[in-house]
Amino acid sequence: MxxxxxxxxxxxxxxxxxxxxxxxxxxxxxxxxxxxxxxxxxxxxxxxxxxxxxxxxxxxxxxxxxxxxxxxxxxxxxxxxxxxxxxxxxxxxxxxxxxxxxxxxxxxxxxxxxxxxxxxxxxxxxxxxxxxxxxxxxxxxxxxxxxxxxxxxxxxxxxHREGAPELYPEALRDEIDERMEGIYRDVNNGVYQAGFASSQEAYDAAYAKLFARLDQVSEHLADRRYLVGDTITEADVRLFTTLVRFDAVYHGHFKCNRNKITEDRVLWAYARDLFQTPGFGDTVDFDHIKRHYYQVHGDINPTRIVPRGPDLRGWRTAHHREELGGRPFGDGTPPPPPPTAEVIQPL
Missing domain, CATH: 3.40.30.10 (Glutaredoxin)
Structure with a gap:
């Protein structure tokens, strides 16, 4: 949206x-x-x-x-x-x-x-x-x-393609829904509540809830590879799309600056794990992300200057999350490369 x-x-x-x-x-x-x-x-x-x-x-x-x-x-x-x-x-x-x-x-x-x-x-x-x-x-x-x-x-x-993963398995839906609800309220939408707040009190409240939830998620992921079960689910998809934008735009542009994702050992490894999984990083375009946030939100960034950083090369570095076990696609298989018309310039 x-x-x-x-x-x-x-x-x-x-x-x-x-x-x-x-x-x-x-x-x-x-x-x-x-x-x-x-x-x-x-x-x-x-x-x-x-x-x-x-x-x-x-x-x-x-x-x-x-x-x-x-x-x-x-x-x-x-x-x-x-x-x-x-x-x-x-x-x-x-x-x-x-x-x-x-x-x-x-x-x-x-x-x-x-x-x-x-x-x-x-x-x-x-x-x-x-x-x-x-x-x-x-x-x-x-x-x-x-x-x-x-x-x-x-x-x-x-x-669905042959080998498509179950992203919303019926047996895990209650737990997936619970995870997604908290992540949506405090993280997915929380960064916007901080960034678009127009009073100190509203900003402080959103900031506190955001980082409390990120701390809780980091602790949860410290000894497990994925949010629910041992495979990727819809919950991981929803958390990833905020984490991948966090350092590039939310940390500075939305004043979510207690720490960067790169400074949280668990969340940074988790985000890289997903980014390097076929279907995740190959849909991410940091150029579009940065230009949209910094040039469209004139109330927040009136100069519309797009920052050069951060350095994105770390997204391809080793994450070692496979040591926690888990199977990204369960009994399924990775998706093939994206269609030629949908290929995004790699980092």
Whole structure:
């Protein structure tokens, strides 16, 4: 989902310091507006069909990155095509200026907001990624970033690649959900509550919860390779997309600066382990990440200067997490290399 404290058209129905249950200066993230689901039985009118839908992402956005990682791990590249937006939005929403003619070649639109308008005429709320668009009609189907990846795991099974891992195994769902809830509240969203806080009190509260949770997660991972069980699950995907952005943007830009991830021995090794796992690091584009955060958030960084650091070469160094055991893909196999059109320049 796009990030803006203003609730503008380029943001995701969010506001800072507003809302019935919001303390003064506290960042408030609203729920997704379009929550239809694409399911095996088509209960919401959107049945799983290969080639029918297009996933729209920004490589900068951690919420969209969840969908990228899950799509890669499950091998859904051919079944669910991919559109990548420019990391820099304008007042008209996420734009397809990376494509010839500044239009998505499949949807034929210049701005993601056009798919929102096709779904709901006159819609004037936030335009967020990830989003799935119905190609035949051009209508937005869903921008429900919380449910979207779970449905890719549980509803798109007939289209998974051979050897696809179980990212949301039924026997572990209660524990996965519990882990994800705390990580979402205090880490995934917590960095934004710190970065977009408009009062010292709101910032201090978010900062304290963020690092308390990171300390708890670090302790939990000290003697186990993954968050739940001995394989990668959805919980690891959701934690990774924040950790991989932490030193590059959240530490300085969002004032989450008690310490860097590189300064936490456990979390740094865990993050590198995942980064070096096929399907994770090969979806990360640090250039898009840094340009988006530092150039879009003018209230936080009015000069829009993009810092040169940090040094990213450490992401490829040995992590030794394999010594803890565990099998990344369980009884499955690693995904093959990404399609040529989706290859990201390696570090």
């Amino acid at each position: 796009s990030e803006s404290p203003s609730g503008s058209k380029t943001g995701p129905d969010e506001s800072a310091g507003k809302g019935a249950n919001t303390e003064p200066g506290e960042f408030k993230r609203s729920s997704s507006h379009f929550t239809d689901r694409i399911t095996a039985d088509g209960r919401d009118g959107w049945p799983v069909e290969p080639g029918r839908y297009r996933l729209v992402v920004s490589l900068a956005c951690p919420w969209a990155s969840r969908a990228l990682v899950v799509r890669r791990l499950l091998g859904l590249e051919e079944a669910l095509s991919l559109a990548v937006t420019d990391p820099i939005q304008d007042e008209r929403s996420w734009r397809f200026t990376l494509d010839p003619g500044d239009r998505d070649p499949v949807l034929g639109i210049g701005f993601l907001g056009e798919a929102y308008q096709a779904r709901e005429k006159g819609y004037d709320g936030g335009v967020s990624v990830p989003a799935i668009v119905d190609v035949p009609s051009g209508e937005l189907v869903t921008n429900d970033y919380q449910q979207l990846t779970l449905d890719l795991s549980t509803q798109w099974g007939a289209l």
